[in-house]
Amino acid sequence: MLEEEGAMFLNNKAQGYRGHNSNSARNSTEIMVVAGEVSGDLYAARVVREIKNLVADQETANSSPRISFTGMGRNRLAQAGQRQDIRAGRGDIGLSGGLAGLKKHWQWAKKLASQAQESKPAAALLVDYSGFNMYLGRRLRKIGIPVIHYIPPSAWLWGQWRAKWLARYDIQVAAIFPQEEDCYQRAGARSHFVGHPLLDEIPEPRKQRAARESLNDYLKMAGRQELDPGARVLALLPGSREKEIATLIEPLLQAARRLSKKFCLQVIIPQDSDRDITQLADLAGKVLSRIEVLPNRTREVLAASDLALVASGTASLEAALLNCPQIVVYQVGRPTALVGKLLLKTDWISLPNIIAGAEIVPELLQDKVKGDIIYKEAKKILQDPELIKEQLAGYRTIREKLGEPGAARRTAELVIQAAGLDNF
Numbered sequence: 001m002l003e004e005e006g007a008m009f010l011n012n013k014a015q016g017y018r019g020h021n022s023n024s025a026r027n028s029t030e031i032m033v034v035a036g037e038v039s040g041d042l043y044a045a046r047v048v049r050e051i052k053n054l055v056a057d058q059e060t061a062n063s064s065p066r067i068s069f070t071g072m073g074r075n076r077l078a079q080a081g082q083r084q085d086i087r088a089g090r091g092d093i094g095l096s097g098g099l100a101g102l103k104k105h106w107q108w109a110k111k112l113a114s115q116a117q118e119s120k121p122a123a124a125l126l127v128d129y130s131g132f133n134m135y136l137g138r139r140l141r142k143i144g145i146p147v148i149h150y151i152p153p154s155a156w157l158w159g160q161w162r163a164k165w166l167a168r169y170d171i172q173v174a175a176i177f178p179q180e181e182d183c184y185q186r187a188g189a190r191s192h193f194v195g196h197p198l199l200d201e202i203p204e205p206r207k208q209r210a211a212r213e214s215l216n217d218y219l220k221m222a223g224r225q226e227l228d229p230g231a232r233v234l235a236l237l238p239g240s241r242e243k244e245i246a247t248l249i250e251p252l253l254q255a256a257r258r259l260s261k262k263f264c265l266q267v268i269i270p271q272d273s274d275r276d277i278t279q280l281a282d283l284a285g286k287v288l289s290r291i292e293v294l295p296n297r298t299r300e301v302l303a304a305s306d307l308a309l310v311a312s313g314t315a316s317l318e319a320a321l322l323n324c325p326q327i328v329v330y331q332v333g334r335p336t337a338l339v340g341k342l343l344l345k346t347d348w349i350s351l352p353n354i355i356a357g358a359e360i361v362p363e364l365l366q367d368k369v370k371g372d373i374i375y376k377e378a379k380k381i382l383q384d385p386e387l388i389k390e391q392l393a394g395y396r397t398i399r400e401k402l403g404e405p406g407a408a409r410r411t412a413e414l415v416i417q418a419a420g421l422d423n424f
Helices: 002-015 038-058 075-079 094-100 102-119 130-142 161-168 178-187 208-221 242-262 278-287 298-304 314-321 334-343 351-356 371-383 385-401 407-419
Strands: 028-035 066-073 082-087 123-127 147-150 172-175 191-193 232-237 265-271 291-295 307-311 326-330 363-365
Touching: 028 038, 028 102, 028 130, 028 407, 038 066, 038 075, 038 123, 038 147, 038 407, 066 075, 066 102, 075 082, 082 102, 102 130, 123 130, 123 407, 130 147, 130 161, 147 407, 161 178, 172 178, 172 407, 178 191, 208 298, 232 242, 232 298, 242 265, 242 278, 242 307, 242 326, 242 371, 265 278, 265 298, 278 291, 298 314, 307 314, 307 371, 314 326, 314 351, 314 385, 326 351, 326 371, 351 385, 363 371, 371 385
Parallel strands: 028 066, 028 123, 066 082, 123 147, 147 172, 172 191, 232 265, 232 307, 265 291, 307 326, 326 363
Antiparallel strands: none
């Protein structure tokens, strides 16, 4: 069976296989899109919309292929028109979380590959979710489906074998960091630097005064407590996963409580709309009498904030692009921390520091994720404008390194080309 799959893979690769339903004489083209987490779902949906726009621009009265999108995703992809064969979860954190989901993920990959074998999509777009999508990408390539991996495994930071894996199966890479493009090209993969998707959303730094006015208008409309004109805004971002929030929220709240006693602060926790925020609001209210938990307002809050305490992840890069001073915090189980220490080829874990290649923002990790330690670090920043200026100077370097806006469109162009839609 493996020999047959391998022969089919090599034959399809040699012939430049594009899927049985991608011929321009047909009326329908199926593209499989697979995203496994909230952020991947968001970025994938943007690419889907760009594909629709680009194809619509090429259409003529006599040549108008219908495009259908199938695969795995969440709310944003569903809104973009994806037929979801599998509804993705929120993702797991840490080594134990990943291992616990192995059986479920194997079943998902098997189902998607089986459906692809039957329907032969013209191309597959796999977004982030590296372990799962590496395995799925291999299976899809072995049945001859062109694959583009957008936001690929961070092989430039650890596990260079992953770059070789994608190269071996001729999976194209849509890299969002220039270091990624170089790493994958050295491994022999077809790699394209498309730029970081956040630049499409945050094309320029914030204007804090306007951001505060906008946030205040929202609070007023929502019947919430308005911002005190004399108060500084402190944002708490404990992450998007359940385990992140459970681990980080208490030390963040403890630090915020002490900071509120020393400074005039308005403390806000922005959370995405997929989550029931009632429980989080109840917990926060027991620690601080003046605190707001707002759904779907992360960037608005960051843009208006004087300081953010941020779980390591995409939010730290959002804060950097918005010129919001920050402290990055993170804590995982000891097995995960040990593995990370052995594998990571960088001295930092936050995206701002990794991209800059220097410590732009303070990182408080593992045993340092304690209320009193976070409080002391935050107090230093709130009391010293020079520390804020240094962060903002570092943020300019980060923005320069991330390229130009247009990541979703450039990725869509790669998918269109792979699917044969550029010739219809």
